[in-house]
Amino acid sequence: MSQSHDVMLQRLSRLGNLSEDDRKAIASLPIEQADLRADQDVARVNERPSRSILITSGMAATYKDTLDGKRQIHSFHRAGDMPDLQSLHLKTLDAALETVTPCRVGFLRHDHLRLLCEKHPRVAAALWRSTLIDASIHREWMTNVGQRKAPARMAHLFCEQFIRSAVAGLSEPGERKVCAFPVTQPMLGEALGLSNVHINRTLQYLRDAALISFDHGRLEILDWKMLVDIAGFDPTYLHLDDEVGSRYAA
């Protein structure tokens, strides 16, 4: 059992009620591991992959380029995420995937996954559920970019990223709300639909209000309540377990 198996088992166990048999099937799934450098294209638009990727460690992002040279980041992914699982049932990739930091990834062959799904309906349901949560996050981002002004939009992203870090067991231990968020300001802009200049100024605004600190890829949330308030943040869309979710409820 590789580190990838471990990460995948943990994630799927949280996504559904698996039997011992299901777990064994996952554990014996062939996974090819690889280590990737930062800022590498992992999958490109219009490709027709025969395998999907599991992030085992590090951070990656999915995005889409516009014809006129802009791009929109759709999501930041951490250990346990399967950013292009959709390709299991959609021939053509409609979004690209790149590493943000150095990543360890696992490659899951589609034929193996399909067999697994057929024999283990609960695993299939968990994987399906995973893609449904991605869609839910997309809906929230659409709402974020479409309806909120820069400060709220950025605050919202920070709230989400901290929770996702925490749930993946990656936030720093202790009282304070600290996690890695190793993105540049231009990338923040591409995620939020704002220019890098405006990102810079909005960051200053949130910093000056003593709500967050953010540098060297490290995010600390100094005033969770206030940040949630500014963002209009409601974690329902992350579809966390009831106990986990209530910890971050508005």
Place this chain on the structure above:
Amino acid sequence: MSQSHDVMLQRLSRLGNLSEDDRKAIASLPIEQADLRADQDVARVNERPSRSILITSGMAATYKDTLDGKRQIHSFHRAGDMPDLQSLHLKTLDAALETVTPCRVGFLRHDHLRLLCEKHPRVAAALWRSTLIDASIHREWMTNVGQRKAPARMAHLFCEQFIRSAVAGLSEPGERKVCAFPVTQPMLGEALGLSNVHINRTLQYLRDAALISFDHGRLEILDWKMLVDIAGFDPTYLHLDDEVGSRYAA
């Protein structure tokens, strides 16, 4: 076999290769039909539904309200769409659903759907695929709202809506590109993240450029090539069949 069965069979056949046995199973799925008036809430955020909805005729929209009273429309749905199919594997609804026109809908009980999925993996795959296409559309909308200016954004929506209408067999026959798109200008604004005033002006711009006509809920695309160009539209994200898709390719 009700009209809803008919619509569902057509849709699922297009989403996957079904056997005769699969088709029979779908045909014998219990579906409760209902007729709804326009502007009715069908499902609300935070509900925990035990059934999903199939649009059999008419148009509906999914959306999300912001805490400060704005709202973002996530998608417009027509015959064959299952706008809250996600609830099959996500307990809590994170988006609401309302009718835009009078609709005939079919209610699909989750327990029946789960049984169907377990016994008919190809049907399961088709349903899963359907939710994955929704997610893909979400990604494109996020990109649209985040990166494109008003005219391109609106042009993009019109391109998509015409294709979805056509694929559902709802566009008017003949050479000209005409379909029903029965939404008000304020609703357009909620879909595109623009104020109703600006929607009005952008509409005038597209009309004056002789690209579209749009009134009384009827959309005609007068210059498809030019509209696609302005929008930066690429239909890949709709994941149409190869033959159908190439008809609208850039």
Place this chain on the structure above:
DNA sequence: CGAGTACTTGACACGTTTCAACATCCGTGG
């Protein structure tokens, strides 16, 4: 040490929102 990338700042331009008023359409009841 040098070069490129990220970050920061200021001034200005532009797209979009807001506000307010008015026109038009449509269904309903008098």
Place this chain on the structure above:
DNA sequence: CCACGGATGTTGAAACGTGTCAAGTACTCG
């Protein structure tokens, strides 16, 4: 049949948020 009311569409002017341009600083990596 017409009068009415409410929602929808239209217009103008001003305010605001965000983008663009340009220049300079500070990192980081080779």
